[in-house]
Amino acid sequence: MTLATCGAIIWEIKTELPNFYGIMAKNTNNNRIPVKWVRDKAKAAYEKQSTCYICGTSEDLELHHLASITLLLNGWADRKSYDISTDEGILAVRDEFIAEHHKEIYDDVYTFCNHHHVKLHGVYGKAPALNSADKQRRWIEIQKAKCEGGSESKKSPTLSSFSDFY
Numbered sequence: 001m002t003l004a005t006c007g008a009i010i011w012e013i014k015t016e017l018p019n020f021y022g023i024m025a026k027n028t029n030n031n032r033i034p035v036k037w038v039r040d041k042a043k044a045a046y047e048k049q050s051t052c053y054i055c056g057t058s059e060d061l062e063l064h065h066l067a068s069i070t071l072l073l074n075g076w077a078d079r080k081s082y083d084i085s086t087d088e089g090i091l092a093v094r095d096e097f098i099a100e101h102h103k104e105i106y107d108d109v110y111t112f113c114n115h116h117h118v119k120l121h122g123v124y125g126k127a128p129a130l131n132s133a134d135k136q137r138r139w140i141e142i143q144k145a146k147c148e149g150g151s152e153s154k155k156s157p158t159l160s161s162f163s164d165f166y
């Protein structure tokens with residue numbers, strides 16, 4: 001069985017969960033739900049790292065996309081005149097979207113601790129502009145150098161650090 005097949009199965013189970021809608025209920029952006037589905041399907045195939053790329057901690061790790069999947073998906077659906085505002089709509093085109101954005105979804109990703117992930121989005125916004133990938137990379141390398149140089153203290157590692165990844 002391939003990873004992609006596993007992902008598809010996991011994703012289908014997740015769509016049955018009603019609280020997906022509850023979480024997104026107060027969000028006025030209709031595309032939040034389809035984006036989440038794309039992420040959840042793709043997530044199964046990620047090469048997750050065990051430490052934050054910037055500071056090296058193994059706690060509270062999260063995945064960051066240099067290209068905002070929300071912006072990518074919305075722009076792509078617009079250009080193709082796809083209606084992704086319904087469950088059926090996103091289901092019909094989800095695999096096509098993932099296939100055409102393999103680099104952005106699977107390769108242009110970083111593993112960060114929650115602290116550095118929040119920090120990056122504090123600088124570049126909740127959905128960083130699609131043309132900011134190079135700037136983000138530079139920012140990331142600067143933060144990493146700061147940590148390695150000791151000017152920003154690393155979180156001290158604890159013994160119970162390998163649990164709760166996703």
Ligand SMILES: [Zn+2]
Pocket residue numbers: 052053054055056057112113114115116
């Ligand atoms: Zn970190």
Ligand SMILES: [Zn+2]
Pocket residue numbers: 063064065117121
């Ligand atoms: Zn992020």
